Amino acid sequence: MSITSEQREEIRQTRATSSQTLRPTVAALEEILYEPFQVLDHGFVRVIDYMGDDSAVVQAARVSYGRGTKKVSEDRGLIMYLMRHWHTTPFEMADIKFHVKLPIFVARQWIRHRTASVNEYSARYSILDKEFYIPEQQHLAAQSSSNRQGRGEVLEGDEARRVLEILREDAERTYSNYAWMLNEPSDEQAPDEDRSGLARELARMNLTLNTYTQWYWKANLHNLMGFLRLRADPHAQYEIRVYAEAMLEIMSRWVPLSHEAFVEHRMGSASLSRTAITAVRRMIAGEKLTAATSGLSPREWRELCQTMGIEQV
Amino acid sequence: MSITSEQREEIRQTRATSSQTLRPTVAALEEILYEPFQVLDHGFVRVIDYMGDDSAVVQAARVSYGRGTKKVSEDRGLIMYLMRHWHTTPFEMADIKFHVKLPIFVARQWIRHRTASVNEYSARYSILDKEFYIPEQQHLAAQSSSNRQGRGEVLEGDEARRVLEILREDAERTYSNYAWMLNEPSDEQAPDEDRSGLARELARMNLTLNTYTQWYWKANLHNLMGFLRLRADPHAQYEIRVYAEAMLEIMSRWVPLSHEAFVEHRMGSASLSRTAITAVRRMIAGEKLTAATSGLSPREWRELCQTMGIEQV
Amino acid sequence: MSITSEQREEIRQTRATSSQTLRPTVAALEEILYEPFQVLDHGFVRVIDYMGDDSAVVQAARVSYGRGTKKVSEDRGLIMYLMRHWHTTPFEMADIKFHVKLPIFVARQWIRHRTASVNEYSARYSILDKEFYIPEQQHLAAQSSSNRQGRGEVLEGDEARRVLEILREDAERTYSNYAWMLNEPSDEQAPDEDRSGLARELARMNLTLNTYTQWYWKANLHNLMGFLRLRADPHAQYEIRVYAEAMLEIMSRWVPLSHEAFVEHRMGSASLSRTAITAVRRMIAGEKLTAATSGLSPREWRELCQTMGIEQV
Amino acid sequence: MSITSEQREEIRQTRATSSQTLRPTVAALEEILYEPFQVLDHGFVRVIDYMGDDSAVVQAARVSYGRGTKKVSEDRGLIMYLMRHWHTTPFEMADIKFHVKLPIFVARQWIRHRTASVNEYSARYSILDKEFYIPEQQHLAAQSSSNRQGRGEVLEGDEARRVLEILREDAERTYSNYAWMLNEPSDEQAPDEDRSGLARELARMNLTLNTYTQWYWKANLHNLMGFLRLRADPHAQYEIRVYAEAMLEIMSRWVPLSHEAFVEHRMGSASLSRTAITAVRRMIAGEKLTAATSGLSPREWRELCQTMGIEQV
Secondary structure (H helix, E strand, O other), X not given: OOOOHHHHHHHHHHHHOOEEEOOOOOHHHHOOOOOOEEEOOOEEEEEEEEEOOHHHHHHHHHOOOOXXXXXXXXXXXXXXXXXXXXXXXXXXXXXXXXXXXXXXXXXXXXXXXXXXXXXXXXXOOOOOOOOEOOOOHHHOEEEOOOOOOOEEEEOOHHHHHHHHHHHHHHHHHHHHHHHHHHOOOOOOOOOOOOOOOEOHHHHHHHOEOOEEEEEEEEXXXXXXXXXXXXXXXXXXXXXXXXXXXXXXXXXXXXXXXXXXXXHHHHHOOEEEOHHHHXXXXXXXXXXXXXXXXXXXXXXXXXXXXHHHOOOOO | OOOOHHHHHHHHHHHHOOEEEOOOOOHHHHOOOOOOEEEOOOXXXXXXXXXXXXXXXXXXXHOOOOOOOOOHHHHHHHHHHHHHOOOOHHHHHOEEEEEEEEEHHHHHHHOOOOOOEEEEOOOOOOOOOOOEOOOOHHHOEXXXXXXXXXXXXXXXXXXXXXXXXXXXXXXXXXXXXXXXXXXXXXXXXXXXXXXXXXXXXXXXXXXXXXXXXXXXXXXXXHHHHHHHHHHOOOOOOHHHHHHHHHHHHHHHHHOHHHHHHHHHHHHOOEEEOHHHHHHHHHHHOOOOOOOOOOOOOHHHHHHHHHHHOOOOO | OOOOHHHHHHHHHHHHOOEXXXXXXXXXXXXXXXXXXXXXXXXXXXXXXXXXXXXXXHHHHHOOOOOOOOOHHHHHHXXXXXXXXXXXXXXXXXXXXXXXXXXXXXXXXXXXXXXXXXXXXXXXXXXXXXXXXXXXXXXXXXXXXXXXXXXXXEOOHHHHHHHHHHHHHHHHHHHHHHHHHHOOOOOOOOXXXXXXXXXXXXXXXHOEOOEEEEEEEEEEHHHHHHHHHHHOOOOOOHHHHHHHHHHHHHHHHHOHHHHHHHXXXXXXXXXXXXXXXXXXXXXXXXXXXXXXXXXXXXHHHHHHHHHHOOXXX | OOOOHHHHHHHHHHHHOOEEEOOOOOHHHHOOOOOOEEEOOOEEEEEEEEEOXXXXXXXXXXXXXXXXXXXXXXXXXXXXXXXXXXXXXXXXXXXXXXXXXXXXXXXXXXXXXXXXXXXXXXXXXXOOOOOEOOOOHHHOEXXXXXXXXXXXXXXXXXXXXXXXXXXXXHHHHHHHHHHXXXXXXXXXXXXXXXXXXXXXXXXXXXXXXXXXXXXXXXXXXXXXXXXXXXXXXOOOOHHHHHHHHHHHHHHHHHOHHHHHHHHHHHHOOEEEOHHHHHHHHHHHOOOOOXXXXXXXXXXXXXXXXXXXXXXXX
16 A cells, blocks of 8 residues: 555554544544555545534434434434435535545546545646556456446456556556656656756646546535445446445444445345336236336346346246 | 523533544634524524534645644645635535524525535424514614615614514414414413314414524535625625624634634625726826726726725715 | 416517527427416416427437437437436436426425525515415315324314414415515505615515515426425425426426436335345245334335235235 | 547538527527537537526526516626626526537546536547647646746757657557557457457556547536636636637627626636735825735735736835
């Protein structure tokens, strides 16, 4: 992971000083506050700050005084109810802030989630580090033949070797040309006094999309779940899914009841269309349906069979 | 203020238990956490939770590790710079959550600020208390004759007396009819067993707009300032301005550097149009301008004279 | 309906002049453009402008040139697919603008949908008309005994009569006191020269929540559907549902394919939790479940039985 | 410009068919509807659709019937007033949709404007064309020595030549390796039957940030102005500013009154802090200020001198 020893020391120091607060505090999250969770080869996710916990959700739903009811069992039932019925506003009442290091092509997907606050490292202003994502061989997948935005089998042998070589060489070369064009002093080279050096905001265009960037990303629990629902899904691209999985793990420490409800009613749920409901009613009544008799499109029928664990006919 | 003794006790208890946290903590805000600040006759504002402080703004601007730089003087300069140049995203990195009790007509203005999270007491679900806003006589202003959405002189004598009487009587009567239609058990009346009682979601329509409601309202610092800039302004309606003023006071405890920059570059600032800049240049060069020679519309000229403290000609 | 004859004439004139445009145009929507659809006793909804149609959704999904493919059958399949898989961004690419007249308590629910543009008639600036919502007797429902935010049986006899009397009398009296406090010239009264008249921004607080207001409300198709999904739902309060139903009807004229997909995959759909999927799998396999053996909470089991049309045990 | 002859033909056909509409129509915008405006070497901006015009702003401000007042002079004054006083909601009532082709590093800046709707060409799903931005030599600027995110002098001679060579060679090589890894049939190569081909979602990471992408981007007039205010500003990076300038030109065709007000009160305006107002008052009164006596920070004093066209002392 690309945490320098200096940064490690800074994290250690930050974790060494605690304060008293009257705010709701989550012990399981405090345990890992500031600590980086490694993701991909050089990336990480770490929690920088948070506000509220499961009781903030309950409190908002009750618009009551104090820290809500005492019985966890009632809170759990209420949170399950809110999640099941898409009463989403109480989940906006808790916030979390992450520091994330991630490849640019992942950042481009991530940023499409608009209802979050973001401050990214600026390559207009500063110089990007020489760090880029190179997949492990087991993640070098072929294009899926059935799904235009999916992955198929893992590449093997010469093809895999050559792909890794290309990714590494091209990233190395474009980065080294980036550094040359900048003509700035670094550990590896002294600037050439005869050259002006290209502006940073221009030189960066020579970098490849697997170069790492970093940002602070803050979202409320509702919008975090919107992100996780799409990005922790098996259909999400592997390289963003691993970030979402780390964040889902963090969410279970932070708001365990909301996490449970989220897994039950979002991650593991299925939506049935009007016609699919009719099909399921007939199946429950004992009828054997086929693609042809289901009333559904072939694709929706296939998906329904998968959800219901029945053999497609 | 409409805090019951039971609520006071609950606040006292909540304030009695503190925890350890590794998060940034603001002592001046902890001092008043949960405590209600009275606003209008029955309203209040109180802070329920917060995340981050001035250093969160600095940290986001620097996208650096740890809690930002050590020197407060540098942080102050950076925050001033960000505010002056409308670099707004770092101010999104700190959040605050309020519990507010306010008249419905104030809530209707307030809710137009869309980038906040809100959970309001539901009169569909619960019964509203018998509390309504009656202005103090000194705030019973006449319609302004020059500004269609402004106030003029204070009403006096019989007219003032009669207005207060009307406001009180109409609110009392409509509330008492609301209670009658609900036909629910209360301290003041037993339900009439022969009646069904009107649904709460319907009965509420009989209440007047000065009835108090309450909500949790959470915003990040950037959006809080957007709210304060409009609502703590002298042109804002008095009844919402007093809430904004209480929140501005709270903001100065929470993020003193951002508060200072906000007062300097937003609250006390003025925007000059292209043509107004030309007019000011000429005045600095010693020219005496009049409405006619300024190049500005009469109204903009008047506003410029006020800003620059010069006599209108 | 509260359209004055002057307004009718204005609508007639606006509809009398058409222009040539190269933009996509929807004949079925042009037919009713500007025309008010009556809702409740004095309210209405009318379309003021629109941008795009079903092909805008298709075009965005394909990010292709021109007006998309020629075959409606392919467009229909794509729109169904997008809706089923919650690919929501293409539905943001079409917009519609409404002019709505509605009671204030309905406006208060409506405005909670934040991702829309709104300009409301200002009672700070202008004087509200003497129009308030009085329910028809068949909609005077009692409080539901099972659902705290629902309606039960319709009130009858004396109770109903008295409720209607109260609603009418209180609205009349508070409005007439509002007018008196304003002391402005009107058709019904000359101002009292000895009085200053209360500022409009204050006088309005005496009005009841069933007073009508009006606004322009613009949303893109995605956010319109977010609104309709909640507000055209049988659990929505009747008084906002009738607006949503009128808008759903308008939507079917505007974007018939998206409307069909919306009814199929949103309005008529059901979401099954992880546990509910297991329960349905067992039922499809022939098992007879009961509340006790289903693994679901009593409430979720009841809802699942309703969805699947099976008798609760 | 990278419009193929096939696309040209499609645009020609689309422009050949017009319809009748009752909606407000802007002749000057219809003239250029669908037509690409070239930006940079391979980019473009073109208007795909629009809704409303200056009268939509006026109408929303008046919440009145029909198409607003007849006199353009009154509309102009109202729009100037709204702009000057930051009454922004009426400007949300008109929308415009663009089709834009732009380098990825420009897209990364652009997307930070969150309140817009976007559909981007997906390199997960499709193959990107071989097109990348190579600056003209006159835009090959050195890093500014005074401003960390600015440009200095233009590079010359060998350094400029070498930079252009690098940018071209690296983009060519990474693209050609991208194509090789994909192993898909193209005009230039037949796929190698012995290889599987890397998934598109992975292969794209080898592309450099100057590769062109494209998207549909829709915003309302208020948010469009938010974008233009930052991106048509002289401090914006040249490569995004040229897009903003083309859009500003388009805006002047679409909403000429709003455009005039925007130039007067936003683009050409200046904001004076509380302290700067005091300084200007003193200068108008005839006092000669210096950095030391102005009360301002050196940087703010320098900016004020520039705005007021006075010599810095």
